[in-house]
Amino acid sequence: xxxxxxxxxxxxxxxxxxxxxxxxxxxxxxxxxxxxxxxxxxxxxxxxxxxxxxxxxxxxxxxxxxxxxxxxxxxxxxxxxxxxxxxxxxxxxxxxxxxxxxxxxxxxxxxxxxxxxxxxxxxxxxxxxxxxxxxxxxxxxxxxxxxxxxxxxxxxxxxxxxxxxxxxxxxxxxxxxxxxxxxxxxxxxxxxxxxxxxxxxxxxxxxxxxxxxxxxxxxxxxxxxxxxxxxxxxxxxxxxxxxxxxxxxxxxxxxxxxxxxxxxxxxxxxxxxxxxxxxxxx
Ligand SMILES: C[S@@+](CC[C@H](N)C(=O)[O-])C[C@H]1O[C@@H](n2cnc3c(N)ncnc32)[C@H](O)[C@@H]1O
Numbered sequence: 482x483x484x485x486x487x488x489x490x491x492x493x494x495x496x497x498x499x500x501x502x503x504x505x506x507x508x509x510x511x512x513x514x515x516x517x518x519x520x521x522x523x524x525x526x527x528x529x530x531x532x533x534x535x536x537x538x539x540x541x542x543x544x545x546x547x548x549x550x551x552x553x554x555x556x557x558x559x560x561x562x563x564x565x566x567x568x569x570x571x572x573x574x575x576x577x578x579x580x581x582x583x584x585x586x587x588x589x590x591x592x593x594x595x596x597x598x599x600x601x602x603x604x605x606x607x608x609x610x611x612x613x614x615x616x617x618x619x620x621x622x623x624x625x626x627x628x629x630x631x632x633x634x635x636x637x638x639x640x641x642x643x644x645x646x647x648x649x650x651x652x653x654x655x656x657x658x659x660x661x662x663x664x665x666x667x668x669x670x671x672x673x674x675x676x677x678x679x680x681x682x683x684x685x686x687x688x689x690x691x692x693x694x695x696x697x698x699x700x701x702x703x704x705x706x707x708x709x710x711x712x713x714x715x716x717x718x719x720x721x722x723x724x725x726x727x728x729x730x731x732x733x734x735x736x737x738x739x740x741x742x743x744x745x746x747x748x749x750x751x752x753x754x755x756x757x758x759x760x761x762x763x
Pocket of ligand 1: 501502503504554555556557558559562595596597598599602632633634635638687688689690704705706707736
């Protein structure tokens with residue numbers, strides 16, 4: 482039988498998780514820690530959550546520490562999530578980026594998917610750009626002129642993302658038939674993403690708690706459905722670091738159901754059709 486999580490153990494893990502990844506778990510969500518770490522506790526053969534905590538704290542077993550972060554983070558994602566990024570890309574940003582590339586104002590366009598989970602977000606971006614170029618018969622601009630960086634704290638989701646292989650359930654979630662036909666081949670129940678789309682995305686493990694300085698500057702940053710799990714202080718820090726990582730005129734997308742007031746210091750909220758995006762100030 483799995484031992485239950487005491488209040489003391491809850492506080493130990495709560496503090497540890499916030500330190501490691503910025504995720505803030507209130508006492509009303511103690512069950513989350515208990516349910517998500519139970520399997521890990523059983524697999525480890527340790528007698529209690531406190532023993533598991535002590536093992537992680539020694540820092541000698543990095544894999545168990547990673548497993549805790551993996552178990553706690555929510556990796557829910559799907560293809561072409563929300564309408565606004567794709568609508569604004571089609572109506573506003575891709576025409577602008579293509580003009581800038583043609584006029585030599587930019588040599589490349591840099592896009593960052595800052596909590597990419599299993600890859601659906603950056604791969605949707607790459608497929609969308611490729612599809613746009615082809616359907617508008619644009620031959621002088623190539624997908625390779627768009628550099629897409631995709632990062633996540635979890636090495637486990639990044640391994641899945643890098644493989645570019647998806648099962649029939651995840652392939653159904655949000656993917657239009659045209660994209661499925663044009664960019665995937667199936668072998669039994671496994672769907673393989675085409676090599677040119679895989680090659681357009683570079684994956685890296687990255688914790689949003691780290692400095693963004695060495696990543697360089699971006700024209701577009703997706704930071705969706707991750708800040709909702711952070712404390713207000715950390716959310717504010719991430720928003721300010723994102724603003725500093727954007728080129729002038731650069732834009733950020735957050736999830737359409739996320740609503741923060743803290744953006745006002747660094748961003749203008751812009752309405753486009755039924756949604757909003759955030760343009761960096763300055
Ligand atoms: C719910 S998924 C969102 C995926 C994608 N952005 C989307 O909207 O479909 C959140 C992701 O954030 C990652 N994450 C959580 N804390 C993080 C941190 N501190 N740094 C980087 N990634 C983090 C998780 O591992 C998870 O894959």
